[in-house]
Amino acid sequence: MPLDSRAALDATNAVTGIPRDAHGPxxxxxxxxxxxxxxxxxxARGLFTWKEWAAALADEIKxxxxxxxxxTGETYYRHWLATLEKLISxxxxxxxxxxxxxxxxxxxxxxRTPHGSPIELRPDDFGN
Amino acid sequence: MTGHDHDHHHHENExxxxxxxxxxxxxxxxxxxxxxxxxxxxxxxxxxxxxxKVGPRNGARVVARAWADPAYxxxxxxxxxxxxxxxxxxxxxxxxxxxxENTPALHNMVVxxxxxxxxxxxxxxxxxxxKSASYRSRAVKDPRGVLADFxxxxxxxxxxxxxxxxxxxxxxxxxxxxxxxEDWSEERLAELVTRDSMIGTGLAKQPHEVS
Numbered sequence: 001m002p003l004d005s006r007a008a009l010d011a012t013n014a015v016t017g018i019p020r021d022a023h024g025p026x027x028x029x030x031x032x033x034x035x036x037x038x039x040x041x042x043x044a045r046g047l048f049t050w051k052e053w054a055a056a057l058a059d060e061i062k063x064x065x066x067x068x069x070x071x072t073g074e075t076y077y078r079h080w081l082a083t084l085e086k087l088i089s090x091x092x093x094x095x096x097x098x099x100x101x102x103x104x105x106x107x108x109x110x111x112r113t114p115h116g117s118p119i120e121l122r123p124d125d126f127g128n
Numbered sequence: 129m130t131g132h133d134h135d136h137h138h139h140e141n142e143x144x145x146x147x148x149x150x151x152x153x154x155x156x157x158x159x160x161x162x163x164x165x166x167x168x169x170x171x172x173x174x175x176x177x178x179x180x181k182v183g184p185r186n187g188a189r190v191v192a193r194a195w196a197d198p199a200y201x202x203x204x205x206x207x208x209x210x211x212x213x214x215x216x217x218x219x220x221x222x223x224x225x226x227x228x229e230n231t232p233a234l235h236n237m238v239v240x241x242x243x244x245x246x247x248x249x250x251x252x253x254x255x256x257x258x259k260s261a262s263y264r265s266r267a268v269k270d271p272r273g274v275l276a277d278f279x280x281x282x283x284x285x286x287x288x289x290x291x292x293x294x295x296x297x298x299x300x301x302x303x304x305x306x307x308x309x310e311d312w313s314e315e316r317l318a319e320l321v322t323r324d325s326m327i328g329t330g331l332a333k334q335p336h337e338v339s
Contacts, residue, residue: 008174008177021181023181024178024181025178025181026178026181026182027178027181027182027183028182028183029182029183029248030175030182030183030248030253031147031149031150031153032182033175033178033181033182033253034153034157034171034175035153035156037171037174037175038156038157038160038166038171040174041160041165041166041170041171041174042160042165042166045165047165078149081149081152081153081156084156085152085156088156088160093159093160093163093165094159094163098159099152099155099156099159102154102155102156102158102159103151103152103154103155105155106146106151106154106155106158107146107151110143110144110145110146110151110244111143111144112143113143113144113243113244114143114144114295115143115144115243115244115245115295116241116243116245116294116295116296117144117241117243117295118241118242118243118259119144119146119243119244121154121158
């Protein structure tokens with residue numbers, strides 16, 4: 001399936017709450033667009049349906065609200081990201097441990113990268 | 129190429145910063161790429177379609193104000209960081225922005241290696257080609273050719289200068305104001321200001337290109 005803005009627009013129509021304007025989704029920060037694009041890609045690959053995604057996202061938002069999330073709209077993509085992590089773990093694409101290991105490796109990469117250079121991941125960022 | 133001789137090396141030894149969220153997003157993308165679920169190039173292409181939909185794009189407002197208000201324009205060109213802050217847009221820590229004015233005689237173009245402090249709140253999403261080291265170096269060696277690739281032919285009489293962003297200095301190109309916009313409001317003017325016009329790989333839109 002071609003991955004294009006049409007697929008993205010379908011997502012915007014299928015999943016409630018996506019911040020948008022008249023033309024489609026809008027993002028507060030670049031990482032939000034990345035998280036959105038990854039979900040659109042995984043959907044296009046058939047990893048989940050939008051119905052499934054919307055249910056998982058709703059669960060995520062509900063449990064965040066139960067623990068005091070103010071739900072101002074600014075946290076929408078935080079929930080989106082958490083949903084992405086949980087869903088791909090549930091589908092056996094990866095594990096929570098692997099997600100943590102890669103997160104720590106990127107942290108290590110940022111630490112050793114001088115200010116002003118692009119941050120790139122190297123094998124030795126994974127440590128032990 | 130950078131042509132600056134200010135002394136802004138105060139944080140040269142500092143390491144890069146990624147927020148907790150950015151770390152998680154990068155971890156996800158790396159894993160999904162390694163597993164073959166996503167193609168980073170295709171992801172970039174999709175994200176690129178949202179170029180005008182990411183962040184506040186404060187730079188467009190800054191350019192529009194500079195076009196509309198000569199005194200502001202002068203302050204911006206003299207010292208852009210406080211001029212940008214005047215409009216309520218605080219830069220990130222250590223961010224120092226220099227404004228470069230395009231004129232009929234001189235065209236400025238900016239390249240950048242995309243470190244973690246790219247000023248996206250001002251400029252919006254960076255172009256995908258910034259990730260290509262070979263394309264960036266070609267932009268420095270043959271800027272006219274690169275501009276031609278983007279469908280933008282610089283007049284023969286216009287000199288071109290390429291600025292390479294550093295850890296200390298970021299650039300905002302002040303594009304030329306399109307003719308026929310003399311009585312336009314700042315708000316309308318801002319609609320003419322594209323990301324590409326603020327990094328010098330394109331011109332501001334012409335009045336007929338916006339409704």
